[in-house]
Amino acid sequence: KNIYTLFFYFLLIFENKRLNLLVSNTTMPALSFKALDTFYVNFPEKLSEQKVIGSLLKKLDSLITLQQRKLEQLKQLKKAMLQQLFVDKNNKQPNSRFKNFKGNWEQHRLEEVAQVTMGQSPSSKNYTDNPNDYVLVQGNADLKSNKISPRVWTKEITKQVHKGEIIMTVRAPVGYLAMANMDAVIGRGVAAIDGNKYLYYLLQTKLMDRTWEKLSSGSTFESISSNDIKNLEIKVTETEEEKLITKLMNTVTYFVTLQKNNLTQLTTLKKYLLQNLFI
Template sequence: MSHTNKKVPKRRFEEFSNTDDWEQRMLGDISNVTKLAGFEFTKYVNYSDKGKIIALRGLNVKNGNLILDEVKYIDKSDFSKLKRSKLFKGDILFTYVGTVGELAVVPEDDKYYLAPNVASIRMNKGLDTIFISQMMNNRLFYNRVISPLIATSSQPALSMENVRKFALNLPQVEEQRRIGMFFKQFNNTIALHQRKLEKIKALKTAYLSEMFPAERETKPKRRFAGFTDDWEQCKLGELAKITMGQSPEGVNYTDNPRDYVLVQGNADMQNGHVVPRVWTKQITKTAKKGDIILSVRAPVGDVGKTNYDVVLGRGVSALEGNEFIFQLLSKMKAENYWFKYSTGSTFESINSNEIKEAIVSVPEKQEQMKIGAFFKQLDSTITIHQRKLKKLQNIKKAYLNEMFI
């Protein structure tokens, strides 16, 4: 058989390059797939906000991980009637209603049970759970295997019968384990970079809180040496020239980078910078390269610098400001400053007067420059970590596409 007809992935570990073709198996033949029946849930499960035993719901399963920010405990339930839904270390969780196809692997015994809308996939002995979960958590697998089986209705859903029909291409168990271990280590590296990024973002939030005065105070908690004067209060409109956006006609929107970059709202900003997404042939209100863009419609207060001359849509305003003003606006966003202007409204927005009349505290020019330079350096470090993380995620995506069939 020629290599082109062999059922093997594009990329393979050297030691398995001459081994057998991968074999296609149905998930139902190599695992036990189950869910919690509705009557079991209503009859025997008692939810509470405290406890030790967690019922895992759809919102707890995302991007290959357990997300335990919001959990329900079921310590007072009748466990004698819930044997089918008890979860063990290595079980694969799979969401089958609403957002279909999210996965996670149960990390330990005696702590988790199934809630409705999440299925349990318990692999037969001799199969590598990490290998299987990585294969199933890939976008290509979703498009090829999961999506065609989803029932089309008002709410997307999969029956357990259809979950059991998933066709998986499997190598021998030694190769499964090797691939599983490779992705486990890769995931650990990604998680490490994610934690580093979250740590430095939290550090920035703490510094923003301490290096700008609290409300009704005239001095910040933390300062550079040599600065002791009170900060002065002024209106934001006195500190920087503000231009409110005015959307051009929709017929003039283009996808041609030779036209004018259009900024319409927070969707056009990412990580504190404008990211070109839509262009326009028509000039209305404009902002120059280096200006600060502030979103004035839901969500209000997002802020980004622009590295382009841009046309301002109705959802944004522009400020001619320096690095200090950018960080001041970042702090206002972090502390939900603009929220008070938009409560009670069905569509969150702020107007020109509310921006211009906003009362802010400002130090002398030298201290502004010091603070601006400090936070600019911190933002650069955050950007480096974001790029590293994105690069790792892209490499993993490429490996997933090449190391599975």
Template sequence: MAFVLLIPSARRKTQWNLYLTRRNEICTPLNRPDFSPNLSGKRGKAFRFTNAWEQRKLGAIVQITMGQSPDGSTYSDTPADYILVQGNADLKNGWVCPRVWTTQKTKFATAGDLIMSVRAPAGSVGKTAYDVVLGRGVASLKGNEFIYQSLVKMDFDGYWKAESTGSTFESLSSDSISTAELYCPSEDEQHKIGIFLSRLDSLLTLHQRQQNGGYLWLENSAKQVCFAIITASGYRSTKKALSDQLR
């Protein structure tokens, strides 16, 4: 029987070599004692999923607030006023970065809320460390770290781009956000998975600084592989699932 080997282009081979190299660099620390994926928090005892994951609508598990822009005459550059978040331009490295203020309080989000851009590029998500006023280009969600990581993955997978409407300027409606479905474990397991992925984010940030931001798409790809494995692992311990797939 003939054996056929498909050879990719030189450019594609280079891209995959870069991806696999960066993936190994990023995921190697998962085996260190100080970065243990044992989500139970106890060394030597691997965490196992104990409950079935349920498919839930986003609006049924988090409070969603769509933004409403204040009057243009109320905008200011005075930090003593309310911080105004209008869109993706106000999010930097996953966090709200204040640049515009307003004296008018319309729709509001509190520190710790998640902020999602609902206009081009629709679906970008971050967090806020401040109480902020929401412009019409964003929405806030009161969700935990697991919800945040789920939304990031949905954006990475292009889910929100497919859901957005508008031929000139894409946008997301309240209904398209609230009816979006995702799989969720118990709250306890959400908390543990959220902590693990948050620590992985910190590791990626360190690598980005060391590489001056280079290969960002490769690092994000490696993280999404980790998230997909956790989501699909079910009965297996997270550590075994990761080591099986990423070594």
């Protein structure tokens, strides 16, 4: 009767780490009544203060949930646009098209429209943690938010990706993409594709339809080869139509990124409030 339920709910979230220290170290870890009986918490005596704190955090939780739904809707919109604006292997024209564009799209092998460079790992003795050395991209762990996220550096140059080129993972998980936001050395886990932003979006459709998954399924280490990438059949259209598709996809991608940032800020705010509203 002396504690507001909603306040207590968020208090237990705040105390999660301390509660986990009470978990028994057995085959089936559990919290015992005896352990909980020794667990003390701090809370304001006035129910009015508890209600203000609980209500504030509840409203923030509701806002975070709404923003998560909005992000999922934007992701689904982007996925639908990729499916509608690009041509799959069974068709010659897209399902949706800009006005005044007609005719079938042309089929090519990827190597006919872009240069593919497979990565080659430097010697491990040349790896460093010095940001003044060359950034090394070895796989998905070095890519974040579809960009290079420096984690390891090297003194040795083997193969490179240049700023503005496409990076694609060739080992599990296969087919994930990033746009190089800097020059970097590339290891065996990735390939560099000297293509434009239109090709970047087109390759996203290959991840969606599980093209790479099917190619790598027979591989021991779930990987794809240089020939798999170079011989990939793609369909392209005239330059002006490609530019319009790219512009539209850039716009929806911008809103997806913006929404992710909004959600991150709200999550950070909740963490800050939990740390500062409780003792």
